[in-house]
Amino acid sequence: MLSVVQQAALAADSGLYSVGLIVAALAVLGYVVLVVGALISVLASHQGLGMKLVWIVLVFMAPFLGSLLWFFIGRRSTRYPYRTA
Numbered sequence: 001m002l003s004v005v006q007q008a009a010l011a012a013d014s015g016l017y018s019v020g021l022i023v024a025a026l027a028v029l030g031y032v033v034l035v036v037g038a039l040i041s042v043l044a045s046h047q048g049l050g051m052k053l054v055w056i057v058l059v060f061m062a063p064f065l066g067s068l069l070w071f072f073i074g075r076r077s078t079r080y081p082y083r084t085a
Helices: 004-044 049-061 063-079
Strands: none
Touching (some): 004 049, 049 063
16 A cells, blocks of 8 residues: 555656656647648748759758748748849
């Protein structure tokens, strides 16, 4: 039979385990949303097919870094396209 202290310790451990699982699940969900959002954004951008392929390959090769680079660098380049005289 478990003492009250042991029961409290088991309850606290299972509670921390549950919180850890929830945090991990939210982190994975955020990661998936970031990558899928980057891919959708790349495909919907006004860049040429070649640059879209480059960004898609980058997102697939390095999903976290590629997605962040797209949102911080790649999307800006589509807002201000180069002007030709």
